[in-house]
Amino acid sequence: MKWYEILNLTGGAGDKPRSVTINIHGTVGGSFFDPDAVAASEFIQAVQSMGDLDEIRVSLATPGGNFFDGLAIANFLKGHKAEVIIEILSEASSAGSAIAMGASAGKLRAYPASFMMIHNPLTGMQGNANDFRAMADKLDILKSGLLRLYAERTGIEGATLWEMLDQETLMTAEEAVLKGFVDEIIVTEAPVLNCNLASREQVKSEVLNSLKGAVSAQNSPPVNGSDNDAVQIIKMCHDKNLSFLASDFVTQNLSITDVQSRLTTANDIQNICATAGLNTVTQNLIQNMNNPAELLRIAVSETKAEMDEDIDSGGPKDLTQNKQNNENIKNSWSRAISAVKR
Structure with missing residues (x-):
């Protein structure tokens, strides 16, 4: 061809x-x-x-x-x-x-x-x-x-x-x-x-200017940051393997201090999700870390999916083990949500 x-x-x-x-x-x-x-x-x-x-x-x-x-x-x-x-x-x-x-x-x-x-x-x-x-x-x-x-x-x-x-x-x-x-x-x-x-x-x-102007004029905050700040924000997100957050941070005109704080929270969520085995929803949680209602919806959906998976696969034969699994799921989400609140 x-x-x-x-x-x-x-x-x-x-x-x-x-x-x-x-x-x-x-x-x-x-x-x-x-x-x-x-x-x-x-x-x-x-x-x-x-x-x-x-x-x-x-x-x-x-x-x-x-x-x-x-x-x-x-x-x-x-x-x-x-x-x-x-x-x-x-x-x-x-x-x-x-x-x-x-x-x-x-x-x-x-x-x-x-x-x-x-x-x-x-x-x-x-x-x-x-x-x-x-x-x-x-x-x-x-x-x-x-x-x-x-x-x-x-x-x-x-x-x-x-x-x-x-x-x-x-x-x-x-x-x-x-x-x-x-x-x-x-x-x-x-x-x-x-x-x-x-x-x-x-x-x-x-x-960088195009990134700052990506949101509509009616929702755009005044742009006071410098191009150097935007470059630093992009690099900070890249270094934390959180590049998908860079565009929103720049368009929201966040200060370097605010970005550092949000990246710290996002990193906490990454670590907790990794420990709790919740890797499939990590990015979704991070993108909604300032939206408690959406965080709750994700938590409920994922927990239900995990419980349904236990049922579909026959579930644990031992009732004590079944309770322990449910407790582990609850503790995983409790730690994740606590990290977001900090």
């Missing part, structure tokens, strides 16, 4: 720049499992057949694909004399994130509801222990190539990027901008007629 499409070639007459628009939608590169899949070499030849170009516009929506094909496309675009504008339509994951690095400086843009994911190179193989050890060393070499590609664009130090690849890092468009992978969020409220891409610091400011 062909994963790219060259839509049209425009310009060339008078002073109009020669521009080509390309969709890269789907799994990139050749595949052992798909004999109809095409390699990067065909893509490169197709672009070269367009002749001299002043501008290449790429719409990117790919979960990734062949490592070397993705790298070949990225390096081909980086080395092309045309200005390369890449827009992430939905995702640029795995080898797709490498292709995104082929955009010209300041020309990598993403829609607000798009994502980027980076991870270590993968392979499948069979062999003995020596074969596997040798392959692990080769994969680290390939990983170092990715590090150079990402570091050149983001300026992030090697050790940090190494850890991000180890953790298989998934980023929203806003997070990708803040980390330097993406240059700009695409504004969709009105057509972009005159695109003047800002510096990275300006882009960060725009992203």
Whole structure:
């Protein structure tokens, strides 16, 4: 299956720049499992057949694909004399994130509801222990190539990027901008007629301002905090593995002290839920920690579900054990609600 499409070639007459628009939608590169899949070499030849170009516009929506094909496309675009504008339509994951690095400086843009994911190179193989050890060393070499590609664009130090690849890092468009992978969020409220891409610091400011203005004007409190506060809030939530709280904290214009207090409460809820075996409702509880009625509804629903599960599975044969189970459930929720009240 062909994963790219060259839509049209425009310009060339008078002073109009020669521009080509390309969709890269789907799994990139050749595949052992798909004999109809095409390699990067065909893509490169197709672009070269367009002749001299002043501008290449790429719409990117790919979960990734062949490592070397993705790298070949990225390096081909980086080395092309045309200005390369890449827009992430939905995702640029795995080898797709490498292709995104082929955009010209300041020309990598993403829609607000798009994502980027980076991870270590993968392979499948069979062999003995020596074969596997040798392959692990080769994969680290390939990983170092990715590090150079990402570091050149983001300026992030090697050790940090190494850890991000180890953790298989998934980023929203806003997070990708803040980390330097993406240059700009695409504004969709009105057509972009005159695109003047800002510096990275300006882009960060725009992203943070958009977060602050996410609530409606009638409910929005006056914004008194600084952009630096918003950046610190996002980092604080990320460090506590509570990134899903960051947007609400910023839009509510909370002070750093208030955020620290709420994160402490949220962390208490996390710990208690882990101890009590209530992991399935942890995030829901945290998101409603200031809503006692909703907390009660969650508690009742979860307790009922756990008791129903005992009944469905036949329940404990011993009545004493059954009472003990119910007591444990009650104590678990008592500790959780007590933590929220502190």
